[in-house]
Each structure stands twice: as structure tokens, then as C-alpha cells.
Amino acid sequence: MVENRPWANFFAHTVLIIGVALVIFPVYIALVASTQAPGELVRGTLPLLPGHHGIENYTQMWQSGISTANSPSAALMLWNSFVMAMAITVGKLSISLLSAFAIVYFRFRFRMFFFWLIFVTLMLPVEVRIIPTFQVVADLNMLNSFAGLSIPLIASATATFLFRQFFMTIPEEMLEAARVDGAGPLKFFKDILLPLSITNIAALFVIMFIYGWNQYLWPLIITTDPNYTTIVMGIQRMTSEENPQWQLVMAAVVMAALPPVLVILFMQRLFVKGLTETEK
Amino acid sequence: MASITLEGLKKTYTGNVNAVKGIDLHIEDGEFVVLVGPSGCGKSTLLRMVAGLETITEGTLKIGERVVNKLEPAERDIAMVFQNYALYPHMSVYNNLAYGLKNRGFNKDEIEQRVRIAAKMLEIEEFLERKPRKLSGGQRQRVAMGRALVREPAAFLFDEPLSNLDAKLRVQMRVEIKQLQRRLRTTSLYVTHDQLEAMTLGDRLVVLNAGQIEQVGTPMEIYARPATLFVAGFIGSPAMNMLSVDYLKAQDANGLLDNLPAGTDIVGIRPDDMHLTPPAVPHLAVDSTLALFEAAGAESHLYVTLANSEQPTVIRVSGQPPVAEGETLRFYIPREALHPFDSTTGKRTNTF
Amino acid sequence: MQTKRMTFPGRWLPFALLAPQVIVTLIFFIWPAGQALYQSLLREDAFGLKTTFVGLENFARLFRDGSYLNSLSVTVVFALGTTMLSMTVALLLASTVNRMIHSRSAYTTLLVWPYAIAPALAGVLWWFIFNPSIGIVPYMLEMVGYQWNHRNSGSDAMLLVIFAAAWKQISYNFLFFLAGLQSIPQSLIEAASIDGASPTKRFWTIIFPLLTPTTFFLLVVNVVYAMFDTFGIIHATTQGGPAQSTNILVYKVYADGFVGLNLGSSAAQSVILMVIVVMLTIVQFRFIERRVNY
Numbered sequence: 001m002v003e004n005r006p007w008a009n010f011f012a013h014t015v016l017i018i019g020v021a022l023v024i025f026p027v028y029i030a031l032v033a034s035t036q037a038p039g040e041l042v043r044g045t046l047p048l049l050p051g052h053h054g055i056e057n058y059t060q061m062w063q064s065g066i067s068t069a070n071s072p073s074a075a076l077m078l079w080n081s082f083v084m085a086m087a088i089t090v091g092k093l094s095i096s097l098l099s100a101f102a103i104v105y106f107r108f109r110f111r112m113f114f115f116w117l118i119f120v121t122l123m124l125p126v127e128v129r130i131i132p133t134f135q136v137v138a139d140l141n142m143l144n145s146f147a148g149l150s151i152p153l154i155a156s157a158t159a160t161f162l163f164r165q166f167f168m169t170i171p172e173e174m175l176e177a178a179r180v181d182g183a184g185p186l187k188f189f190k191d192i193l194l195p196l197s198i199t200n201i202a203a204l205f206v207i208m209f210i211y212g213w214n215q216y217l218w219p220l221i222i223t224t225d226p227n228y229t230t231i232v233m234g235i236q237r238m239t240s241e242e243n244p245q246w247q248l249v250m251a252a253v254v255m256a257a258l259p260p261v262l263v264i265l266f267m268q269r270l271f272v273k274g275l276t277e278t279e280k
Numbered sequence: 281m282a283s284i285t286l287e288g289l290k291k292t293y294t295g296n297v298n299a300v301k302g303i304d305l306h307i308e309d310g311e312f313v314v315l316v317g318p319s320g321c322g323k324s325t326l327l328r329m330v331a332g333l334e335t336i337t338e339g340t341l342k343i344g345e346r347v348v349n350k351l352e353p354a355e356r357d358i359a360m361v362f363q364n365y366a367l368y369p370h371m372s373v374y375n376n377l378a379y380g381l382k383n384r385g386f387n388k389d390e391i392e393q394r395v396r397i398a399a400k401m402l403e404i405e406e407f408l409e410r411k412p413r414k415l416s417g418g419q420r421q422r423v424a425m426g427r428a429l430v431r432e433p434a435a436f437l438f439d440e441p442l443s444n445l446d447a448k449l450r451v452q453m454r455v456e457i458k459q460l461q462r463r464l465r466t467t468s469l470y471v472t473h474d475q476l477e478a479m480t481l482g483d484r485l486v487v488l489n490a491g492q493i494e495q496v497g498t499p500m501e502i503y504a505r506p507a508t509l510f511v512a513g514f515i516g517s518p519a520m521n522m523l524s525v526d527y528l529k530a531q532d533a534n535g536l537l538d539n540l541p542a543g544t545d546i547v548g549i550r551p552d553d554m555h556l557t558p559p560a561v562p563h564l565a566v567d568s569t570l571a572l573f574e575a576a577g578a579e580s581h582l583y584v585t586l587a588n589s590e591q592p593t594v595i596r597v598s599g600q601p602p603v604a605e606g607e608t609l610r611f612y613i614p615r616e617a618l619h620p621f622d623s624t625t626g627k628r629t630n631t632f
Numbered sequence: 633m634q635t636k637r638m639t640f641p642g643r644w645l646p647f648a649l650l651a652p653q654v655i656v657t658l659i660f661f662i663w664p665a666g667q668a669l670y671q672s673l674l675r676e677d678a679f680g681l682k683t684t685f686v687g688l689e690n691f692a693r694l695f696r697d698g699s700y701l702n703s704l705s706v707t708v709v710f711a712l713g714t715t716m717l718s719m720t721v722a723l724l725l726a727s728t729v730n731r732m733i734h735s736r737s738a739y740t741t742l743l744v745w746p747y748a749i750a751p752a753l754a755g756v757l758w759w760f761i762f763n764p765s766i767g768i769v770p771y772m773l774e775m776v777g778y779q780w781n782h783r784n785s786g787s788d789a790m791l792l793v794i795f796a797a798a799w800k801q802i803s804y805n806f807l808f809f810l811a812g813l814q815s816i817p818q819s820l821i822e823a824a825s826i827d828g829a830s831p832t833k834r835f836w837t838i839i840f841p842l843l844t845p846t847t848f849f850l851l852v853v854n855v856v857y858a859m860f861d862t863f864g865i866i867h868a869t870t871q872g873g874p875a876q877s878t879n880i881l882v883y884k885v886y887a888d889g890f891v892g893l894n895l896g897s898s899a900a901q902s903v904i905l906m907v908i909v910v911m912l913t914i915v916q917f918r919f920i921e922r923r924v925n926y
Binding site: 033046099104114118127130151154156168232265 | 746
């Protein structure tokens, strides 16, 4: 549309720049704080420009963590977060693909019952059934283990529904042609369905990875052994000290935020697709 | 290669919908049979039953001497060309052709050889490494055919394979399919709703309506002697004109219609059997007004309004006659061109 | 619900395919939910030696309990505050970005990444910049004469957690508003401008009404987010304080169960939360059914 009003454009850009600045502000402050000398942050107000102790802070956090806060090295915590996030993501994707395949491509007794059973998980976020779930995991001896961190979280109604919806859009003839070509169910799944779903899998992967990485309450109650501390819950532990060493905490915050933020920035198209489609 | 035999084949869907109501048909080895009928007549369902994509509610289906009712599609030794081609979008053309062979455990060299031969036959050799989405409609159609060809099956099943092509390409592919089938002599069952496609392709046509066979015969048999009112109206374009016997008798001064077979109350006349000049054989003469003149190049269609009748009627003449819309026209119908029907049974009344 | 027209035969295979999902669901979702339901009807004595069946007594107690009622109202304030703040800012940003042509994707990239930040980290970040002794915001507020202290002031603490929760959610709302705006046919806006509507008028009479489905959808999603996904923010910052002023329901379930070891009460709270989720899910699906054809 022809709308040539310079002042309106100027105003719009101003609004957006202020918006972007507000959104970036907390992270900028974290970056600044993570580069200060240990004493700098106790002495009144935070400087607005980065200091010169960045490398030393990040190295210390990466290698040894904060012993007074009983926090292991960031390297270990990041690794733990990575393992947990990957286990949750791969687990969710695999079991959802299999269930959607069963629901769409087979007719069997109790099909609707299973569909609703999976649906119900949408209504039971871990936060609301935290104590009995903890008891189950404890009874199964899964405390302080990656299995305990990931398996209870891998049921996924959203992923199952998304794949179901996607499978329904695949032309009927694709299955018929494959059957005439002599493909059985598992061959069809592997040779036709999986390759066709690859974009959807990638989009969901982005969303699920962020979900897994950002888990907080679950690792908090399932793990007590520092060897299983994930970065997000580790940071909370560092801040609950009497006098938190903010320059190190902020270095850890930056390191904890970096992987999922990079995933979003580099896979923005898949991220947007995943986000808008899982929520439909 | 094999014959295909359908004995009392029925398909009933849940809710007692009878899609196919008992079909008996024998297709000879090497024959090209076309199932033709309007949409919803059960022709696709019937084809899919032969393919093994729909279960058979009742009846027996034999391919060769083997009863295949309960066999998987892959075990029936058939190949199918789908309306939307159903090419695997993530596989190259080569792999689309090879997939069925791989699943059947053919060795690499055999697969390679068969794919090359089929590709050469269909002139798609240069596209073998491309993905289907990089191909034009006609090329995709060829790949779909190739996928059927490489298998060297006992029978080809075609489900409206040309309906996604534009008119020109459709004619071209029609000719190619016919030539290919002549060459390979593979038993073929072909479904279409296009009567022209059916007429030009089939050794024999099976006209279906509401889940039942109306007539089976060679294209010319069916055109020349439609067995039912339905077939008469369905085969031929423009469609056959239907006039009531009472109306025609009023125009009949010479008693030409006195010896019509018993029960005849309606007669069909092909648009090309109506002439603007009196023929040398016994004929009727009817007066009308020209409502619309349609020049289609080599021929013309005259839409006329009959005197004292509401019945829309069309006449086909070759070339362009010197007539004008609104003008009164007298046309002549040879006695022998009448197709007599009984409108209550829908059947032809003479059996010669 | 349909399947494909043609399906695979197979008696056991579909069950085998469903098994992993169903087993995880039964063990870690259905069973604990049943346990919560069961425990909500029991009371344990102080030493955990004896449990007695008390019927709905736990629920009755909750609704007589001042701290639970407080938690309810805190949750309402927090959820509404977060939703309103986040959606307003996101709508402003999205409708401004939507009029950009060249810079649209650059601004989008700059605005979507906070989605990736864990709620707990968002909490820590805002906790830090509002830190009364070294934070930058209290320093600036002091210059205009306001003494910020979320350690003593309940309303300061509430504002802090709302800021953190809303900040993280802006990117989500922004993306959905932007998608909603882009699905409005340009021709409608052109027609309105030919009809002489000013940009502001066009926004309120054409664009905003057409965004209603998106707005309503986001409203539900944001309330769900604020009620259930913000545990990390509270736990990493105020821990419900000061004086219970930020003790939202999900935090209280955890605190009463894990810290207070009051299982019956915590289970009853779980059950109430489940009822709330079920209602919100029904609202969401009712509405979505009209929008998307399953």
C-alpha cells in the first residue's frame, strides 16, 4: 500500500528499537556482570560497560564451578543438561512417531481408548502431580539417574497429535502404492513415512530440545547427586548462597542460555513452524 | 501374464451401502478392458478390489487360476497406476521404479537392467536421478507407468491415470498407453469416466452404473447397439437424443413406426443420424427451430427446439451448413437409426 | 476419528507400537494422578505412621485456610498481570513489525530468542537487575525517589516476578500475533483506507477484531503458562515470599509437599490444579475445534 509518511516510519522504528532494547537489556546486564572482577559487584551499583575479567570468570566457571555453593563445573552441568535434553527429545519424538503411526495406519480394538489416554497427558503437567510422580520414580530406583531425569517426561500428546495430523495429510495412494510395491508396515514406516516427516521431526526437535534443556523442577527433585546437576538448576543453587558470586553466576547464566538461543537463531524457520504447529 | 476372473464380486460398506452389487466378468489374457461409468458407479472400488486395496465382501476373484481374495496387493502379481501417480516424493525417479523390486529381493544388476529398459521404453532415461517434484505432469505420468512396467506383472491396473493431465497431453498419453499395451500384451484393467478415452483404449468396455454392469462389449458394439437407456445416454458425445414414441408417431405419416418391438415407448437417435437433407432410405421428418448454432471446426452442433415439444435435441452435421439461429429447420431420421427402448425397464426392446 | 481409508492388517503390531507411549503414560501420568486423588482423601499423622481416611476434609480445610486463599488470589493477580503485560507489549511490537518490509525479519530475529531462556534463568536475570543493593533498576528508581525492595515489599516482589514471566513470554505472543496479522488479507486494509479510515481507526475497527481468535487463543495459553510453567521463576527468586505475597499455586503444592511434608493437603492442591488444567484444556480445545478442522 502506498503510505509514505516518514514520521510514521521513524516512530515505528523507535518503538521497535525500544522494544528490542528492553528484551535484550537483562541479557546485556548478565554479559556485563559476567566480565567484572569478583569485588566489583559488591561495591554498589553495577557498571554499564563490560569489564576485563570475562575470560577468567568463564574459565573458572567452566572448569571448577563454585565449590562453596556445592556446584560442579559448568562443563559437567552443561553436559548433563545436554544428555537430559537429547534423551527427552529423542524419546518424545520416537514414541510419538510410533503411536501416531499406530493410530493412523491401523484399525484395532480400543483405538479410541488409547487416543484419549494419550490425550489426558496434556492435562497433567508435571508441576501439578509432582509429589506422587516423585514417589513413583523413587520406588523404581530411578533417582539420580539420566533415566529418571528423562523417561518420565517423554510421553507427548502434542507431538503425537502433530504427527497424526501430518500423517492424515499424506495422500492415501502413498500407502497403497507402497503396498502394491510389497512394503509391509515397518518397511513403509521406515522407507516412506519417516523420510516424508523429516521437516516436521526437525521442527519438533527444536521445540522439544528447548523444553528438555529448560527443565527445572524435575531435576531439582529427582537429583541430589552433584554429578547429575543440570545447568539451569545449578544456577539456582549458586544464587541461594548468602553472598552469591554474581560474576560467576552470570557467566553460568550466559552459558546456560547460549545453546537453546543458538538453536532458535540458527533454526528460526523450523522453530517458528514447530511452535505454531504444536500449539494448534 | 494371466486372465482375470470376477465371479459375483460384491462390496458392502458399513451401514449397508452396496458399492458393488455382484459383478461377473472374465478378462482374457492380454486383453485391454476398460471400466467406464459416471462417478460413484463403483468402477474404482471394483478396480481396488482387484488390486487388493479394498476387501471383497462376497464373491471370488481369480488372477490366472489362483483365487486371490485374501492375498495382499503385493502377492497378487499386479501393478497399479494411480490417478495422482502416488510417486514417493523423497525418492529419485530411479528409486521410485526400483522400490518394488528391492522389496521383492531382486539383485542390484537385475533391478538396474529392468529400470533402464523401462526408462528407455518410456523415454524418461534423462530424469532418472531427479525427484518427482522436478518433473512435469506428463513426465510424472510416465514414471508412474514405469513403476508398473519394471515389475513385469501379470496385470496392469489403471485408476484414471490421465485425468490430471491437460487435454492435449491426455490424447498423446492415451495413444502411448495403447501402443505400450499392444507391444507388451499384458492383461490390463483401466478405469475412466471419460467415454471417449474408454472407446479409444479398450478392446472391450464394461459400462458400470450404480454398482452393476450395464453392458459389456467392444467399443463399436456398445456404440452401435447400447443395451440400456443408461448406456445410450452415457456413450457418445454429444449424447443420444431421446424422443417419445408418441411424439414421433404424430410426425409419422407413412406408418414407419407401426412395427416397433413390443413395449417400446421411447427411441434414441444419435445426433449424427439426424440429417438436414432427406436420405434415400425410409425416414421420418421432424420440424424444429434452430435455437443455437455451435461451430466446432470440422463439424457443427445444432441445438434445436422441436415443434410442439419441450425436448432439447442436438444435431451433428459435418462442415458448416448455411443456417441461422431462429430459422425453422426440417430434419430427417432414417428408420434404421432408431434405438428402441422401454423406459420402465430401461432396456433395449430389440435384440437383433 | 478417522484412520486412512486403507489400513495395515495386524493384530499385535499396533499395540506394540503404542506400548512405549502408553507405558510411560500409565506409570508416570495416570498412576501418580490417581495417587494424588487417593492421597487427597487421606490424612497422615505427624510421624507418618498412621493414615486415616478423611473424605473431602483436606479440600474443606484448604478453602478455610487463609494461606491457600491468599495463594489463589496471588495466582490470579500474577496470571492476569503477566498475560496482560506480555500480550500488550507483544501486540504493539507485532503490529509495528508487520508494517515493516525490509526490516521485518531482522526485528523478528531480535525479538524471538527469549523463548529459549528457561523460566528459572529469566527469574535470576530479573532478580539480579532489580537487586536492591547492586541492581541497576533500583539505583535508577532511587533517583526518582522510589525505594525498591522486593525482599520486604510484597508488591515489589510481585512486580518483579511478573516482569520476569512476561519478558520470557513476549517472544511467543509476538510470533503468534505476527502470524495472525499476516493472515489478514491486505485487500481488507486497502478497502478500509479507501473508505477513509486512518491507521489508528483501521487498527481498532478492522485489524483488532480480526485478530480475536489469536488473542483469545493466546489468552488461554498465557494463563496456562503463568499458572503452571512459572515454577522456576518463583523458586529461583522470591520462593513465594515475602510473606507469601508471590506464593502461587504450583509453588505452594511443591512447598507444602516437599518442604512442609503435608501430603494430604498437597495432594488435595494437586487435584484442584488438575481440575483447573482440565477446564483450561477444554476451553482451549472447544475454541480450537472451531478454528482447525481435525
